[in-house]
Amino acid sequence: EILNSSLVWNHSVTITGLSSGKTYYYNITSCDEAGNCNESGVFSFTTSSSESGGTSDGSSGGGERGSNITACSKIWNKIVSGTEAVMNITREDIGIREIVIKVKKDVRYPKLTVSKLSDIPTKTPLPEGIPYQYLQINNIGLNEDVLEEVNITFRVEKTWINENNLTRDSIKLFRFLDEKWEWKALETWHEREDNTYVYYAAKSPGFSYFVITGINETKEKICENGEKRCYGKEMQECNGTGWVTIKKCEYKCNETTLSCENRSLIVSGTGVCKSGETKCEGKSIMECIEGEWKVKKVCEYGCLNGSCVSKPETEDLSWAFVLGLVAVLGVLVYFGFVRK
Template sequence: MVYLNGAFVTNTSGSSVNYYNATGLTEGLTYSIGLHTVDTSGNINSTWVNDSATTPIPSDITPPASVTDLGETDVGPTWINWTWTNPTAADFSHVMVYLNGIFVTNTSGSSVNYYNATGLTEGLTYSIGLHTVDTSGNINSTWVNDSATTVKLPKVFGLSGTNITISSITLIWGASSDTFRVEIFRDNILIGDVRGVTTYVDSNLSSSTKYSYTLIPYTVNGLEGKAVSISLTTASPSSGSGGGGGSSTSKTSSGGGGGGAGSAEDFTNVVMKDVDTEYLAMNTNVTYEFTREGNPIQSVSFYSLKNSGQITSTIEVLHNRSKLVKSSPEGLIYKHVNIWVGKSGFATAANIKDATVRFRVTGSWLEEMGVNPADVRLQRYNGNAWEVLPTTMESNTTSYAIFESRTPGFSPFAITAEKAVVASVDDETAEGPIMPGDVGVEETQSERSGIWTFMLAILIIGTLAVGYAYLKKRQN
């Protein structure tokens, strides 16, 4: 029977075992072992046989110093390069590297003083953390940290053609808020460099001819985004103009990420588009913000349930009711808008929850229509009918009233308001209301009066007939 520091720990496995190896001890401490022997009949020798021993203290228990001068030296859309200065101690071995709190690697030796993180997502912030280790395995527990953000490239998305005629093609697209200018190439020849617009008319073309267009966005600092391309064909002389682009054929490749939303809305009904792209990580709150003039939607927010990567949200402000709905909502209409998040089928309960839409209504419209801001509602078309969403007013000034609504999904929406209707009273109804009972009474009285008049006439005629017969009999 084996005891350690007076506490029973085990029995040896047989008469031939003559050792015990105590493990998991603390360095520099003294431990005492005590033994009792036992025979096959279970008789225990009560005499203790004891011994004590002290665990050794390693000769080197001091960790190395931390690295210094940690910082990013170069940053791109998908990578960040960090460098630092290693400690100068002779027993320094290597550096443990963590990215966003997760261990990724050990440097290959004491002379390596950099780490290049690759495969990152543009426009996101990443944090590096370092521990130093010496040749004895001592780890410096002090963190040395630094954060850096990958470059966010400007984007062009939703490139398409419209108003295609026998001699011209109109290009339309959306652009991220950091896009300063866009270069336009036709068949690899630069034909335009536009700023502040998202349309371009290419004229003096040949009929029935296919043209390839490429658009490249740039920031104000000259940072180049990914090119987006499309192929379009001018109309044939027999078909005339293509109107909304029906005679074109196109194949696009967008630099807007894999989470872009496509819309089936009629282009002629779209006043403007506003787009934002965000990175959706698991169990995080996400907010898309929209700032284009003329867009009443200020933000779209929800809780992301999955790591979905970069997902794009698109706002389409419409002239009239969306062609995707079959009826009009009730109430006064302020704006019709389409709100899309990701591709079709993405914005489901499996991917997101607690979605809200923040929007604003101008004070001039509320005043003109005689609407109380408390009567403003956001309505959503659910595929079969319009549903009024829970809407709360966040603020109200002379310029704008700001509202927030909870929504179960994304589709065509309408910003509406209820308006009380005051009925006018004309001369015919000024005397007072007509009660339903009065009508029945009036009809009954009229019917009874007619019956009594008829009976009285019969009685008078009968009396006259009898009197006439009596007088004639007397004369005879």
């Protein structure tokens, strides 16, 4: 490692002791007074058969580029326990935009380096979903035993989400677990969006290789997250994967207002009625019971103002008249036969 601590715009480093006809790999890290650093990525050059030394000013020298496409770093003089340390990533081609960490104990001269990779390391298993970007976060002095909390903010282009038939909620950040040799999905949530990007945040227990992916959900959605419905006397809400009961109504769940109705005023299929209210329908007395009109009593002679009417007097007179008329006709017929 060659260190030039001068805070100047241009650096020039002379490298000596090189072997002839050999390929050398290098990267350049440049930092400002605040400890914000950027890395060039990995470059290479090959010495000629007669060359014993060379000079590098940060150009690639025509060599091949490694898997680190772009990278940036940050060095802190000290991170105090219980305080937040923030690393902002300004390089536009790196999906991670911010890393916020808390430590369990004071750490002096810690360093983070975030690199965008062209691919995952050889023989590493493929992560789930459609990869958007491979990343690596290296650290000095920030191992899991000193980390209390790590929050990573990243972004994904809207055009990429649409082109891959994904949804906003299908984006996940995966971290590679070296000890298990597998990828683990981190807790990821949507934060905001602008005209070009959708921004997310994720919690991680530490640093390693990462991949931003989109999980293509092929399952048909049962319901939309937050949607509500009435299911009998239960009010239910969709949690994104299915229906869950959020409230049990004592009397009835109103499918129009998606709320519980109380006993005194319940909407029924024929209108609004109050419990205990009565009305007439034909010869029947109807009573409102739990929001529904039910037959309370069938009247023999009719119903009026919610009560049965008594036997009408005109009916008795009409029967007497009919009987009298029959008697008169009988007498006339009798005397007619006698005269003959």
